[in-house]
Amino acid sequence: MRLLVQNVHKRFGKLEALKGVSLELGAGEILGLLGPNGAGKTTLIKVVLGLLLPDGGEVVLEEGGARRRPQGHEFGVLLEGSRNLYVNLSLLVNALYFGGIRGLPPREVRPRFEAWLERFGLKDRLHAPLASLSRGMQQKAALALALALKPRFLLLDEPTLGLDPVSRREFEGILLELKKEGWGILLTSHDLEVVERVSDRVAFLHRGEVRRQGPTRALLRDWAGEGYRVRLAEPKAEALLQALGPGWSAEGPEVLFFLGPWEALREALGTLPVEVLEVSRGTPSLEALFLHLFGEARPSPGAQPRTV
Numbered sequence: 001m002r003l004l005v006q007n008v009h010k011r012f013g014k015l016e017a018l019k020g021v022s023l024e025l026g027a028g029e030i031l032g033l034l035g036p037n038g039a040g041k042t043t044l045i046k047v048v049l050g051l052l053l054p055d056g057g058e059v060v061l062e063e064g065g066a067r068r069r070p071q072g073h074e075f076g077v078l079l080e081g082s083r084n085l086y087v088n089l090s091l092l093v094n095a096l097y098f099g100g101i102r103g104l105p106p107r108e109v110r111p112r113f114e115a116w117l118e119r120f121g122l123k124d125r126l127h128a129p130l131a132s133l134s135r136g137m138q139q140k141a142a143l144a145l146a147l148a149l150k151p152r153f154l155l156l157d158e159p160t161l162g163l164d165p166v167s168r169r170e171f172e173g174i175l176l177e178l179k180k181e182g183w184g185i186l187l188t189s190h191d192l193e194v195v196e197r198v199s200d201r202v203a204f205l206h207r208g209e210v211r212r213q214g215p216t217r218a219l220l221r222d223w224a225g226e227g228y229r230v231r232l233a234e235p236k237a238e239a240l241l242q243a244l245g246p247g248w249s250a251e252g253p254e255v256l257f258f259l260g261p262w263e264a265l266r267e268a269l270g271t272l273p274v275e276v277l278e279v280s281r282g283t284p285s286l287e288a289l290f291l292h293l294f295g296e297a298r299p300s301p302g303a304q305p306r307t308v
């Protein structure tokens with residue numbers, strides 16, 4: 001089974017929020033949908049869910065050669081923040097309420113919900129109000145509920161936002177397990193480390209258009225010829241970054257990464273107020289690639305580094 005987004009357009013008045021977006025998501029696959037604020041990610045999720053009608057194009061499910069429109073209940077959704085569930089109600093009441101909206105009887109929803117809660121280590125919280133759970137637990141509870149409603153695909157909007165590093169790792173593990181079990185997952189996130197670790201493919205959305213998409217590893221490898229790791233003698237990578245042009249990112253206190261042509265790197269190296277120990281070729285991180293594609297807001301390449 002595959003979810004196909006085909007040439008989708010969406011306008012809000014004069015603003016063209018989506019300008020012909022095409023994507024596909026298969027079962028057992030995680031697609032990272034990336035892009036700067038306002039790129040159109042949430043709008044696209046809403047169109048897929050049928051909450052917004054597209055002005056052009058369509059969203060279809062393909063199964064066994066046949067194509068049809070997906071229905072809302074085929075998607076499990078995790079929206080950003082705490083907008084998913086009622087915080088003053090218990091986990092169980094939330095599950096039964098949302099199951100009821102989908103026309104699912106309590107005797108079906110409850111055992112499935114309890115099984116997912118058990119798997120996520122939350123079974124003893126079944127009767128607790130959602131508000132009494134930590135943020136990471138709330139995200140897991142919301143995911144358990146989404147799964148209890150038996151969706152075909154998961155649409156996760158910033159699922160790791162605000163999670164501490166331990167909860168974030170746990171959540172990552174859960175995503176990988178769900179993928180193995182055959183769920184197709186669309187993941188939008190600004191947490192590029194997580195996306196890099198879990199996604200099979202990524203699509204970069206910018207101003208309503210897909211700028212690049214492809215298998216995550218291959219996409220990064222394709223840029224390896226233009227990527228350089230610069231090792232500094234002092235831990236000043238972050239401070240220097242403020243003054244360097246687009247294409248630069250920090251990989252640690254003493255390591256800068258540059259994505260761009262060698263000539264531009266050589267010029268920048270000549271102006272660095274810190275001794276450079278080593279320059280080597282390297283594959284960029286997803287974050288470095290993101291900054292390269294969308295880093296226009298940062299100072300121009302000609303800007304002189306500040307003394308640090």
Ligand SMILES: Nc1ncnc2c1ncn2[C@@H]1O[C@H](COP(=O)(O)OP(=O)(O)OP(=O)(O)O)[C@@H](O)[C@H]1O
Pocket residue numbers: 012015017035036037038039040041042043044
């Ligand atoms: N209901 C709406 N009415 C008018 N404009 C809207 C509406 N929803 C979104 N937009 C506009 O559409 C564009 C895309 O917004 P969207 O929320 O899809 O971006 P995003 O990629 O999810 O951003 P972020 O990373 O900040 O969540 C923005 O310019 C936004 O202001």
